[in-house]
Amino acid sequence: MSKHIAVVGLGSMGGAMATALHRAGWQVHGHDPSPAARSAAEKEGVHTVDSLDQLASTPYVVLSLPSASVVEATVPTLLTRPGTLAIVDTTTSQPATSAACASLAAEKGVAFVDAPVSGGRAGAVAGRLTAFVGATADALDVARPVLDALTDGQYRHLGDPGSGNVVKLLNNVLAAVNLVSVGEALAVAKAYGVDPAAAAAGISGASGGSKVSAAMYPDWVLTGTYDSGFALGLMARDAALAVETAAQRGEAPQLLAAASNRWQEALAALGPGADFTEIARTVAPSLTAEGTAAA
Template sequence: MNPIIGVIGLGNMGRNMAATLVGKGFSVIGFDLSDTARQQAEKQGIVPANHLDDIARQCSVVILSLPKAEHVEAVCLGDNGLIKQLTSGTIVIDTTTSIPEMSRKIANAFAPQGIEFIDAPVSGGPAGAAAGTMSMVIGGKLDTYHLVLPILEAMSSVRVHVGDVGAGNIAKIANNMLAAAHLITTSEALTLAEKAGVDPSKVLEAINAGSGRSGASQAMFPTWVMNKAYDSGFTMGLMRKDVGLAKALAQNLELNLPMTMKTAELWQQSAAVLPDSDDFCCIAQCTNPSLFAKETK
């Protein structure tokens, strides 16, 4: 299977995913509303499309990399959306962190036209997208998953098929809720160590050798927090959106999940001091500004 692949959404994630596919021999056409994004994509070997119908006309596999569920709905089901342009047999892979209800709505709308849809949200940030080392959690028909597996393998190092359409979104929401909580709990643990007179960097090393380690302690703090780089490519606004999705899902299911609710509350409260445009690892600064605040030049 060597189709022409369309990528819709050429931000940090979508553009790097597209460039990774180009580097592995795939033909990729990219579309974004931003002229600048299309120009940057062209420099990375991605053929720029000026209109959505350019993607629909030429591509048998379409990858979406968009900010929110409402953007996915507009692109797929809007007045000039993909549903009116794609042909039978096309497969749409949505890498957006969306909501299960939206994925199911789109899949059900596509089905009568013979268009397949899978939700495949990703972890690993822009660096992982550029290196092809992302993790993907995937919801959709198993047969459809196997059809696009060579493409997914080129984009990622780990793939988990979770279940039917929507299951990938649920897994990603759960994952990001944990990541959001672990950023806060790790910063609190290191604050505790500092105030007790122990070097936080040594305590972080000890945590990563023990049972308290997490993705936050093993990757996020060493890479973006302790060195005060704060340049992961994932924003506070996006993580606030994701923890909001976890809170909404818990409420819709009428679950009593106090840690989820508290995590969402803390991320929302942080908006008073950290704008949406800040790197998501900046949440550590709310616990201990003296230890984690980015140095001004």
């Protein structure tokens, strides 16, 4: 099996994945339009190139890009020369984009897998991300070495191309709902004189518990650190995309839509660069020392 791989997009997640692959023995080439991102990757042992077309014909390619539109612009360039076996797209993209890219790649004899990931930068560095996979069975078989390297086997094949992005968007919008609801609940606890941290611990051991109550609020909100590393603008985008994706199939999830609106309000108040856990500033200001204003 070839151990040559390219990573397109060397930001927080892509750079971490490139570094992990290099440490795992892959020969990694990378590209990013940002000179700073390329320089950071070079320091970790990743060989970078200045233009995307230099990566065409690399046997395996991982995409870690900011949006579906960038994926659409990137994939045709990677398919201009023969030699690529599989493209694994870890971007939180859109189902129709993934299906179109899979079809385009198949015409060239290349496997395309949508595999948006969860686990943050820490999971990427450790090679232990969780991936939501959409692909044909044949494409999955070709891409399996890359998926194994990125996730240590923690991925689930959910269906045809695009399925991975459907479920990843649903995962993120459920987290978005929970960040709103847990914040509101802990604010009620505080109003009754109950320590929010104690309330979160109690809830987390019972039926209302979740990763949000067990870790996100205790670690990032109640401590005032807000340093998860995931931007509020990205979560607001993903929540809106989940509702939009539902509408494309005639579904109208009212609770998900209401939560998405709360994220748009937080985006307007705090800006896209705020940490996503700072949603607490707008939905539960009594929990934060600074109220609704970013620190």
